[in-house]
Structures are given as structure tokens and as C-alpha cells.
Amino acid sequence: MNDRYLVGGKYRLCEQLGCGGMATVYKAINVKLDRAVALKLIDDEIDETRFHDEAVVAFKCKSEHLVRAFDQGIDGQMGSYIAYELLGCSLDDKLIYGALGWGKTLRKVTVPLLSALAAIHNEGIIHRDVKPGNLLLSCDGRYKLGDFGLALYANRSARTEEGCIIGTPSYMAPEQLLGGNHMVTTATDIYSAALVIVEAATGKKIRSWEKPAARRYEHIVNHSPTAADLVEMGIPSYAAKPLAQAMAPAPIERNKSAQKLLLDLKKPRRAQQVGRQRKVEKAKKVRHTKWKSMKRAVLLWLLFWSLLLGMRLQQSNACLDVSLSCRACYGIFLSLGKRLGYSPRYARDIFAKRRE
Secondary structure (H helix, E strand, O other), rough: OOOOOOOOOOEEEEEEEEOOOOOEEEEEEOOOOOOOEEEEEOOOOHHHHHHHHHHHHHOOOOOOOOEEEEEEEOOOOOEEEEEEEEEOOOOHHHHHHHHOOHHHHHHHHHHHHHHHHHHHHHHHHEOOOOOOOHHOOOOOOEEEEOOOOOOOOOOOOOOOOOOOOOHHHOOOHHHHHHHHOOOOOHHHHHHHHHHHHHHHHHOOOOOOOOOOOHHHHHHHOOOOOHHHHHHHHHHHHHHHHHHHHHHHHHOOHOOHHHHHHHHHHHHHHHHHHHHHHHHHHHHHHHHHHHHHHHHHHEEEEHHHHHHHHHHHHHOOOOOOOOOHHHHHHHHHHHHHHHHHOOOOOHHHHHHHHHHH
């Protein structure tokens, strides 16, 4: 291919980023907009229906947690193509250097992944290929879900063909792995998302094979990870239960939705925020009480010295009238009490009690 050739009349190919069973992805430059994109070239063997479905899904679903699609078309020499936003490395590449830990996994993987699934599920779409390789790092440090090549409309045809495995076996739900007459629903994506979350947090795969077999399917159904197993792997105890529920063999036993799973995983975090807020309010109340007590003590101290001053004035005959001396002391006391925030009535009552 000539380096000067422009795919679709505007995309110049720079380098190959990846190659899969149905397409090849290149880094390309849109010469008209001077913008780098990830250009996905669809293989000729893929039927037009699947390419059309991917293009529709990519443009229909709008979410900040999904890889954006800019353009799609057909080139005379290269065939069908879709231009996506160019992002960084995948989560699969990142996990080569070790696990992210639960804190980073919750912020950078769990929240965007489940939010992206909630967005496409609301549109009646099933992703069917949730895996670390399809989570791409964005500029803000969070991962975005991409690759809608296997996406399926739930109300169109939600069954896989007999004997045909669609997806990545290591991250497939039991019903997707078995195929045939087993319904593929949004719960299938939730199962795969739970596998990805556990792997990102612990660096350990729940399953590590690539070629499915009947005995392996039975192993999945009969040996689903429990909450105790996930805790041993390094998952916090409060998150182990909802994740174990998401990996239940039967779809009906899993979390109702991706949004519900996300809320379950974030509940302790919200509880901690509420607890911190209550502690702050309690500390403010304690400080206010201490300050109020201190003001009362200062006021009584001023009252004592005001009375002492009045007695001194009377003894020195500086004020021949006792009432005049008392009024002078009361004026000093009242002015200082106002500065401390007390009302004149409160200061007058205290002064009257002290005189008695």
C-alpha cells in the first residue's frame, strides 16, 4: 500500500495497533482535520450486517465511559472502516506489570466499566465481549469500553448459533460459553465485568484457558467463586458478596443491572463519607459548646472585676452616690457583654443576681 494513499479520501495510515479475528486497527491521521484516530478496517469476510450493527451501536450509545466513534464508511480498496478516538494502552497491557489494587480498580475500572455497560444496556444492547483488552486508557487515567464488533440487540436475536462460540472464553458467562439455545442477556455482560474487576484488583484470573470444553463448562457451573474465595484473593469483604453474586452460574441469580452492582460496590464508600460528615458536624458542635462556656466564664470574670472597681470607687469617695457607682459598673459590664455576644437582658439578669 502506498504511504500516500488516503483511506476514504482522508485517513493516512501510520502504524498497526492491533489485529483480531474480524478487523485490523491502525493509527491514522485525518488529513482534513489534522486529528489522530484509531482506524478499524473490517475484514472482507465479515458480512455487512455485523459491520452495520457495530457502526450503529458505536454512534448510538453516548457516554463518557465509551470509546467515541467519529466516522464510518467504505473505501474502494480497503473496504469498510470505522474511525474511533485514539486512546492509550489497554487494561490487559497494564496488568502485565501487576495488579492495580482495589482502590484504583474501583475508581479507574469498576466505575467507568459498569457505567458504560449501564449506558448500552439502557439502549437494549449487549456487548458480549467485555474483557481487559477492550478497556482502553483515556487521558484522565480512567478506562473506556470499546470494540462493539460483537454487540447485539437484545430484542433482535439474542441467541448464539449452535456450536459457535462468540467472545473470549476466559471471560465468557456459562450461557455464552455453552451457546445453543441458552439466552444471552445483559446478565452475561455483568458476569464478564465481574471477572475483569477481580482480575484488575488482584492480578489473578478466575479462568485462564482459551479453548472451551464440556468439562470446563461443568467446572464453571459447579465451582463458581464464593465471597470467601474472593476475600482470599484480596477483594475487600464488603465487595466480595456482590461480585460473587455477579458470577453466579444462573443469570437470574446475578445482580439486576450493572448500575445496581456499581451501587453495591460503592455503598461502604458512601457510608464512610456520611460518617466523616457526621464527625465534622459533631466536632463543630463541641467547639461551639466550648466557646459558649468560655464566654460565660469571661463574662463572670468581668462581672467580678466590675463589682470590685465599684467598691474601690466608693471607698475612695470618687463617687459619693452608691447608685452612681453601680450604674457605672453596670455600663462597663454591659458594653463588654455585648462584645462577647450576649444580649443586654442576659447581662442585666446576671448583674441583678450578683447584686442580690
